[in-house]
Amino acid sequence: MTGPDRPSNEFLSEAQDVVEELSRNLLELDTQQRAGQQFDPDLLNAAFRAVHSLKGLASLFNANAIAQLSHNLESTLDALRLGKLELGPAALDVLFDSVETFQRMLAAFGEEKAAPVDMDPLLAKILALSGGGEADDANASLAGLDDSILGVLTEYEEHRLRENIRMGRRLFRVHASFDLLAIDVGIEALKGKMKAFGEVITYLPSADASSDDRIDLDILVGSERPLAEIAAGVAEDGVTVYELSGSSGSGGGASAPAPAPAAPRAKAPTPASPAPSPPRMTVEAIEEDEEEEDEDAGGQPTSSAAPVPDDDYADLEAISVRSVSQTVRVDLSRLDHLMNLIGELGVVQANLGGTLDRLRMREGAGDMVRDLQGHLRTMSRKLSLLQQGLLDVRMVPLGQVFDKLARVVRQVGRQAGKDIRLSISGSQTELDKLIVEELSEPLLHMVRNAIDHGIESREERIEAGKPAAGRVDLRAFQRGNRVVIEVEDDGRGMDWRKIRETAIKRSLVTREDAVELGTNEIVDFIFMPGFTTREVATSMSGRGVGMDVVKTNISRLSGMIDVDTELGRGTRFAITLPVTLAIIQALVIETCRQTFCIPLNSVLESIMVRQSDIVTVEGQQVISLRGRTLPLLHLSRMFGLSNDTRFYDPERIYVVIVGLAQHRVGLVVDELVGQQDVVIKPLGAALRSVPGIAGATELGANRTVLLLDVSTLVDEALTRSEVVAAVEAEAAGREEARPHGP
């Protein structure tokens, strides 16, 4: 059998998006609640809409269990947003639970073998929640409000209106007039301003329209601020603010004639948005028809000026179907295929270049050569555009992973009984889809580690004079053609002395050698296999659990990982990754007549040294570069290539400096050939595990060339303790020399 069919794939990815949006909304609500703020009703509303869309989607695709769960959840969310239920930690727990359940259900969907996800316990919880004491929808007086307003409000709007009055806010009527063509932009802008003051309760079409090409709206706003301030804040052409007499505030204020709203459908020209709408259109079709759209939800511009009550389901389905066709989802393997083709075209192009060169040697072909050269240049330009375009298609924001991690933080934090503040930055940083996928597990592991083992218990923290809540930072940013992801906690940090003891106990290093190691090298032991067992975890407060696995995963992505820790202050892991794996820039080198590629993102620089610059310290060749001592590695020796010295020129020794931060080594090679974009191809199951080789690629003329796995080579070099010792000794020597200097 082939995999799930297309429609169900479409359903899955669409549903996944919706669930992720739901999750984002919930996380934000959770943050607000924990910060003790009033929750933003828009968020709850967006969550409600997400579940509603999911329900529609699920029934469209016969995912009955998902439809059933969304139906139940929808009722709960409806009750929550109408204030019939209180949004507390218990409710949020159930909601987060549902997100997890949805995800499990989606994972099981389309796989015949998968056992159906048991959602009864969750349904019971949802039911229990709804059964719980109803929060009283304070019967705040709506006196003073014109019946003509009340009459057109939906239940939800009326609830928000009451809420606002209960909170002692004043009510304002903002009259705005928009140009028919620019209404979507105008409303968004105005909405943004008004949200700063309070809550937008509803938009009503105004009866006193001035002309045919304008639309007048009355917007009902609840705010604590005085009239003058709001009027100044939203000041704009065609906008006037009135305070409604019924407001409970100071009671006074300019009482304006109540608006006379038109009947909902009477005069509501629905300006079709001229701009292409983003594909999240399902949110538009909900029974209550909320006008407010989250800007971050993709900003489907407010399309109808009047509330259109009770859309029926036929509408919903029509719109869902339409949204499916807005984006094309492509299997990654198809993109890989295209990428391969482009790579092969690149090879063809290189070959053409070769032919051109030969043609140039001939006489009498001048015009044609020039022609050909021109075409070839155009082709290579287009080819690189094509390549870049394809790479862009593969890019996804890291936010996808970060959102998942945010849920994990919440969950793990609760399990461990620790209060964790997670701060995320750089979610919009983009990486190749493949890398993002491969990255989620290592990141998950690191975040778990940070919470489980890094962050101390509440009591410990207070005793240490730290804030009671632990902090975990997730940061991503681009640096050149690399992306750096940092996971930092403000926990207890790692004690290098304990790590050293464990390393000695595990015979990763002898006691004599260990004494020579610097703290950085010692902390790096956490990346060694064998540093993973529980026993170690408890005896050294557990950081570094499974870090070897994390490291292996990262280096498989041609990435590197660095750790920086301070006892009592916290730990920071930094992962550096190439932006894409499919095509990378490589430095082409030769050694012993064999050609290799080195990923350019791990090359710091290439230098040329003389034999006389090389010093031998305890059997290890080193050079000194800008005050730093670098161990030298001969690629030919590491790879056991023939030791052909014919290419060896003591006056011109090429050294490629590779590595990251404190781990730098110089690779001695015979020749630097040049830089080139290369398409990386896997070596297959049998050769994948050759250490130091990351893959293969094709250079022109049908030559297959190996790509080095720099991170493994550097490790290999540095874990040979004599190298480290030599470098340390050298460094110590300089240290000693310093005080005696001038």
Next chain:
Amino acid sequence: MARDSNDLWNALARSGEAVATEEDYEHGYKREVRGDLRQYVAFRVSGESYGLSIDQISEISKVFETTPVPRTADFVIGIGNVRGRVIPILDLALRLRLEPAPRGRDARVLIVHHDDELYGMVVDEVLYVVTIAPEELEDAPGAIPGARGEYIKALTRLEDDILIVLELSTVLQTRDFVRAEHRGRTLKVTKGGLA
């Protein structure tokens, strides 16, 4: 119209009946209908005849350029590019611990597939294709002395030859590809192991 004939064809196929093909008619419809006959490709390695089932072989190619891969076992010649895919190429004589014969003009690369991966195996010469019934295969790898037994699936006696059928799962045992001192440094990471 086309629909009807298709249906008939499908119905026959479903019912498990052999459907006569053009070829059958041309050959007088005498072809023996036996489902368990298998075709083998015979090839020579260091003077001995070996065979592989024809459906394990995806193509036979002339010897092409390869790139050596450091840190691999002696029988790994290197990697080569076959229709855009990079695949390992091995010297079958060295793999079977036979005395390698000088590689002549008849040498070929058998591109075989095993476990969803392609491998190239260099042999001295491709001989012929032969149809063998299962009962003609002797399940007696013990007949071949020495450690080579593990690479042998079966033997079969042909009129003037003994054909040794190779066991690909041992010949292509992936851990043997990397030289012993470089094994085990990279770890297998199981999916979900971190959850």
